[in-house]
Amino acid sequence: MSRFATFTVVGLLLAVPLLPAQAQKRTADATPKKLYCWNKGSERICSDALPQEAVNSAREEFNLRSGMRSGEVQRALTDEERADAAAQAAQQRLDLAAEQTRQRTEQAMLATYENEDDLRRVFAERSGILDNNIHTASYNVASVRDALVTLLASAGNRELDGQPVPDKQAERIRERHAELVAQRRMQASFEQQRRALDVEIESTLQRYRLLKGVGSDPRG
Template sequence: MSRIATITVIGLLLAAPTLPAHAQRSGGEAKPKKLYCWNQGKERICSDALPQDAVNNAREEFNASSGLRSGEVQRTLTAEERADAAVTTAQRQLDAAAEQTRQRTEQAMLSTYENEGDLRRVFSERTGILDNNVQTASYNVASLRDALVTLLAAAGDRELAGKPVAEKQAQSIRQRHAELVAQRRMQAAFEQQRRALDVEIEETLQRYRLLKGVAADPQA
């Protein structure tokens, strides 16, 4: 593996080997060689091979023959960032469903819904989405907790036997713990959204009762 720190892409291109003539005439059968550039701390690294410790870094890729940038790869998200992205995506879905619900209820509340049961069914889609999110997050938390307990028990057994905990085993424990923390955050966020939906449903029902001039439906 070659790594050249703080070198320009042009310099790498000039130093890159030229394909044999028969490969150039073969109609592009040989796969174009790539050059990679990424940041490592405050240093800019460019190399014709990507080391293992840079695989998760954001990087730019260049065609070694033409010197043109051929692609860009974003850095790998952490478990916490993936959890935040999942919550954000779920929130967008719920916001879109909420807007549709508000439009339907405000425009047709009096003329369409004969009783509270009809009105409650408007919220069934959002309720189903959130209930599923909460159940999935709860399952994931339980699974990750069990896996972490198993890893910790195995590490404890090694220590009791006078053996050191292997680095790979310690890394697995840290990874499972980070995933568990992220899933717990997701679970808490989904549960909060579910409680907020219950409040919205009750406020909508109160609005409906006011417009209808009726009391709460004891059968609802």
């Protein structure tokens, strides 16, 4: 009895490795074979094996048994195309984050401000700072311009009298002119910022009215 049992166990152990191999063969037989078709220049190529040079090409795949198309693979992207795709995906994430921020801001705006006057006060400080900057820049432009006019008049009178303009005076004229250009540029920048703020205020108020479901000038 003991000898029979030993041979039976040995036989089972020897038979075990054969089972996975048989299962793999049946699985391989059950896996449908494919036909790959791709373009090489103006030539259409089809094969049941995909060569290395065609791995990155766009191709169609067909089931050899049924003849039906089983799939399609797009060509691999170039480095430039991958970079463009990554940039586009990053921009989409930024746009989504901006939209989510906008929604949270609008919800907070509705919860915080009871009417337009409360909302307008949010912009009062920014408006005041810009108005003060514009006023200061305008004063500086006028002041520098007057100084430049005085210097130019003095230099012109010397030339009319047949006298040369001293180098120091000419240098001061150049400095005052450069300063005037800079002050005018600064004034224009402040004025542009003020116009942009006016647009922002009006846009915010319109959005607030829309969210509140009120008319164009709810002051009560």
